[in-house]
Amino acid sequence: MILISSVKVIVVVVAVLTGCAWSTWLERKVVGHMQHRMGPTFAGPYGLLQPIADFIKLIFKEDIVPSGVERVAYGLAPVLSFIPAMLVFAVVPFAADATLFGHEIKMVISDLNIGILFVFAVTSLGVYGLVMAGWSSGSKYSLLGSLRASAQMISYEVSYGLSIVGIVLIANTLSLRELVEMQGSDSIWFFSNWFVFKQPLGFLLYLTCAIAETNRLPFDMPEAESELVAGYHTEYSSMRFATFFVSEYANMLAVSAVGATLFFGGWQGPYLPSIVWFILKVFCFMFFYIWLRGTFPRFRYDQLMSFGWKVLFPLALLNVIVTAAFVMLD
């Protein structure tokens, strides 16, 4: 049992890291073309080997530790931001159950019946990496960036949680596996049971809060490079910086995977193998994120905070009550 789990964990971790690496390539390429540039072209065909080149560059870089840092917290911060980002993938089912050598293998590392709560809990722990990084660096930019980031994340976290409650109301379960199974359909309209059609407002709320949670444009205040240099990871270099960078992309992939699972039927889909459907859906989310980055300017910080509390939060509460009323009438 432990052996199978370990193999699954290693496969998933490697897959997510690979996904992160080529998400950076995708992002540069897409944003490049949106801005009438080519993006990376040099390393490999279409610049496809760029992530590997980046990795090699970063691993050979000197690790400059400023003299004013709090050593322990400074070292711990990248790990603290990496682990919660990855941990979400422990509960997301990524394909239909398969049979291999007569054993039935669940295509999920850990099928928890409190899956959604687990995702919520892990997301709420993501703040610590940033706070630790900012506080321990001993730099004004880092501290300001991490404070902004954490205040932003906690402001959108409540709405993030509430946007999922609508689905739970309809499905009466917190298990991600059951949620995916519920969204399957054998008819030609294979997408007819996707929760996005039953929870359109919930989906929009989820999308918005997820972008804010991952500190991406147009909500990338913590890294507003024009005012804060690089935000919380200003003082990080070499592999420690790379860890923060990977965590950001792992976070994006995580909210994409959870979004695809909750609203777009996870691995459900006709003809193609289930894992292909899953990857396709996650890819669509990622493309949407990158598209947003290429399109929108950054919010102002006060706009961002009032938007979270005065618009998203009341809307999320309203969505919960209206959904409950509809479920009641059914």
Next chain:
Amino acid sequence: MNIDTAIFIISAVVAVFGATMMVFQRNPVASVLYLILSIVAQAVLYIQLGALFIGAILIIVYAGAVLVLFLFVIMMLNLRGGEDLGKPSPPLSQITKYFIALLIFAEMVFVVRSAFFRDAGPTGILTTPADQFGSVESVATLLFTRYLYPFELASILLLAAIVGAVVMARRESRSDKDLPGEVQK
């Protein structure tokens, strides 16, 4: 020793270790980190007992929200552990402190003795797939029928907390205005 007992012992030791280190750290941020460690270990214990919802809440609310608040306060006051803690307190209050600590310890020993170690080994660890005890559904059905009144009272309590926060915020902004020549942001 089966794997359940092993997990119980490890997470119990980690929980106690985290709590102890939290008290002994001079650096308050390190204290908070150890407290998080302790809380996560406690969540593991709850989950092992079958109380899934309590375990999840412990992480979401305590580790994810309350301790963020603590961190903000520590950072706002810029405590780094090098502060002068002042003179040691007078002997009488020292004795009182130790007496109260002793009292609480005695109570703890009493509770632990009376409740737990009647059988050999820790009891209550769930080793079979749970019946509905402690699951989110059973918590909900109890919370919204039998314990409805305390639940609604909780909302009043939370409302009071909001009012408290607002009053503090207004005091802050008023004291800002009192400062002469302060540029209002």
Next chain:
Amino acid sequence: MKGFYVAPYLSILIFIVIGIGLVLFTFFLARLIRPSHPYPAKTINYECAELPIGDSWIQFNPRFYIFALIFVIFDVEAVFLFPWAVAFGQLGLYALIEMVIFILILFYGLYYAWKQGVLKWV
């Protein structure tokens, strides 16, 4: 079947261990091959290439703290909503009314904070 119940949580534990191990391994690998020539001028904190003024203590807005406080309160509310949503099918209309009252009381709190100007970031 002994040890069955914690099995899914055990795989999460494996995940955490492997994740931490991976990060530490890359750090170790980087330590083996990267150069290291620190000198005092290099390890000064970044402040746009000037010498840093004072330490990193900045007078930060107490509003961060107020927002954290409000977040804690509404996080508790959100957590209460999950079991309610799971059991909603069994509980029915009565539960809906209960939750509407609960939400309205807390929403009044939000409205109060809003009117008092606490949610405004100035």
